[in-house]
Amino acid sequence: MKIAYLVNQYPKVSHSFIRREIAAIEACGLSVARFSIRSCESELIDPEDKLEFQKTQIVLGVGLLGLLFNLLSVAITRLIPWLKGLLLAIKLGRSSEQGVLYHIIYLAEACILLNWFRQSGVTHLHAHFGTNPATVAMLCRAIGGPPYSFTVHGPYEFDRPESLALAEKINRAAFVVTVSDFSRGQLYRWCSYQQWDKIHVIRCGLDDNFFNQPTTAITSEPNLVCVGRLCEEKGQLLLLRAVKQLSSENLQCNLTLVGDGPLRQTIETLIKDYGLEQQVKITGWASGAEVQKHIMNSRALILASFAEGLPVVIMEALALERPVVSTYIAGIPELVKPGVNGWLVPSGSIESLAAAIREVLQLPTEKLEQMGKAGFAAVKKQHNIAQEASQLANLFQHS
Incomplete structure (x- = not known):
C-alpha cells in the first residue's frame, strides 16, 4: 500500500510533527510519498527538514504552463469525472472567501496529483489541515483519484468551517483525524451525526x-x-x-x-x-x-x-x-x-x-x-x- 501525504507547505519549520508522523508510518511498513503544494525551502533551518525536502514533490513547481497542461490533459482523457470536479470546484468557490478562480486552481493542482498518483501507484491520499490541502484532496477524489482522509488541527478550520466546506470534506472522506478530544467535538458541530463514527482522535506525538x-x-x-x-x-x-x-x-x-x-x-x-x-x-x-x-x-x-x-x-x-x-x-x-x-x-x-x-x-x-x-x-x-x-x-x- 502506498500513501501520499499532502500539505500546503512541507517540510516547514513548524511542521516537524508531520515529519515524525511520516517516519513512524513508514516504520509500520507502509510506503509514503510526500507532496507539498508550495515550497518554503529558503526558510528551512533544521538538517532533517532539508533532507525531507529532497523527498518531497512540489505541486506548484510545475509552473503556470504545467497547471494548464495537467488541467486540460485530465479534461481530455477523463471528461466526465473532470466535469464533476469542475462543478464541485465552482460550488465550493461560490461559498468560500477565496472565490471560484482559486478553486479552479485547486482543481488544476488536483489534476497534477492525479497524474502523478497514476504513475507512482498511490492508493490513498492523506492531507494535513482541513484548509486548501483537504480541498485539493477532495477534488482529486472527485476526478477519479484515490480515497482521501485529512487531519484537522484547529483553530483555523473552526474559525470558518462553512467557507472551508468542512462538512462536505468530512462527508466525502474515507475518514477524518483530529488531534484532541476538544477538536473532535468541534468537528461534531459541523457535520451530521451520521458522520461522527469516521472521526478519530490520533494525537500528535514525539519520538525517542x-x-x-x-x-x-x-x-x-x-x-x-x-x-x-x-x-x-x-x-x-x-x-x-x-x-x-x-x-x-x-x-x-x-x-x-x-x-x-x-x-x-x-x-x-x-x-x-x-x-x-x-x-x-x-x-x-x-x-x-x-x-x-x-x-x-x-x-x-x-x-x-x-x-x-x-x-x-x-x-x-x-x-x-x-x-x-x-x-x-x-x-x-x-x-x-x-x-x-x-x-x-x-x-x-x-x-x-x-x-x-x-x-x-x-x-x-x-x-x-x-x-x-x-x-x-x-x-x-x-x-x-x-x-x-x-x-x-x-x-x-x-x-
Missing part, C-alpha cells in the same frame, strides 16, 4: 529523540522560554506586558522568544518601549536541536495563546521535563494539568499570566523538577508517535 534525552537539572536562573510564530494569537504581546509587570515588582525574569513572524518588529519595538532589552531576546527560527537547548535552559515553557489546537511544543517541553504555563483553550487542558505538570490561566488575562510566572520563578527547583517528571510521564503515555502512528496506519489499511 525526546524520550531518550538525558535528564538535566532545572536551572536556578530566572529563565523562561516561549516557542512559536510571532503573531497575535500566540499571545507574545500579552506575555511582554506580564514580564513588564513583574519587572516593575523588581522580580528578575529572562524571557527567550524562539520564533519569527509578522509581529517581530512590533515585539522588538515593545521590548524597547518597556525597557526590557536586557531581559527579553528573540532568536528567530531555530532548528529542533536548538529549540531543545532553549527549553532545557529554562525553568518553564510559557505559551500565552488565545487560539490553538494542541501545540506540539507543549509536548516537547514536558518530554524534556520542563513544566508549562499556558491557557485554558482548545486541547491544551487535555495535557497540561494545573499543579501537576504546569499552570493554566484564562487567555487574555495578563494578571493571571503574571501570577503564574511569578510562581514559576519563586518555586524551588525541586518542585519544578517534580512537575517536569509528571509532564514526561503524561506525554510518554498520550503522545508517543509510534503508538499514534500505528492507529493511523491501521486506518489507512482499512480505508
Whole structure:
C-alpha cells in the first residue's frame, strides 16, 4: 500500500510533527510519498527538514504552463469525472472567501496529483489541515483519484468551517483525524451525526529523540522560554506586558522568544518601549536541536495563546521535563494539568499570566523538577508517535 501525504507547505519549520508522523508510518511498513503544494525551502533551518525536502514533490513547481497542461490533459482523457470536479470546484468557490478562480486552481493542482498518483501507484491520499490541502484532496477524489482522509488541527478550520466546506470534506472522506478530544467535538458541530463514527482522535506525538534525552537539572536562573510564530494569537504581546509587570515588582525574569513572524518588529519595538532589552531576546527560527537547548535552559515553557489546537511544543517541553504555563483553550487542558505538570490561566488575562510566572520563578527547583517528571510521564503515555502512528496506519489499511 502506498500513501501520499499532502500539505500546503512541507517540510516547514513548524511542521516537524508531520515529519515524525511520516517516519513512524513508514516504520509500520507502509510506503509514503510526500507532496507539498508550495515550497518554503529558503526558510528551512533544521538538517532533517532539508533532507525531507529532497523527498518531497512540489505541486506548484510545475509552473503556470504545467497547471494548464495537467488541467486540460485530465479534461481530455477523463471528461466526465473532470466535469464533476469542475462543478464541485465552482460550488465550493461560490461559498468560500477565496472565490471560484482559486478553486479552479485547486482543481488544476488536483489534476497534477492525479497524474502523478497514476504513475507512482498511490492508493490513498492523506492531507494535513482541513484548509486548501483537504480541498485539493477532495477534488482529486472527485476526478477519479484515490480515497482521501485529512487531519484537522484547529483553530483555523473552526474559525470558518462553512467557507472551508468542512462538512462536505468530512462527508466525502474515507475518514477524518483530529488531534484532541476538544477538536473532535468541534468537528461534531459541523457535520451530521451520521458522520461522527469516521472521526478519530490520533494525537500528535514525539519520538525517542525526546524520550531518550538525558535528564538535566532545572536551572536556578530566572529563565523562561516561549516557542512559536510571532503573531497575535500566540499571545507574545500579552506575555511582554506580564514580564513588564513583574519587572516593575523588581522580580528578575529572562524571557527567550524562539520564533519569527509578522509581529517581530512590533515585539522588538515593545521590548524597547518597556525597557526590557536586557531581559527579553528573540532568536528567530531555530532548528529542533536548538529549540531543545532553549527549553532545557529554562525553568518553564510559557505559551500565552488565545487560539490553538494542541501545540506540539507543549509536548516537547514536558518530554524534556520542563513544566508549562499556558491557557485554558482548545486541547491544551487535555495535557497540561494545573499543579501537576504546569499552570493554566484564562487567555487574555495578563494578571493571571503574571501570577503564574511569578510562581514559576519563586518555586524551588525541586518542585519544578517534580512537575517536569509528571509532564514526561503524561506525554510518554498520550503522545508517543509510534503508538499514534500505528492507529493511523491501521486506518489507512482499512480505508
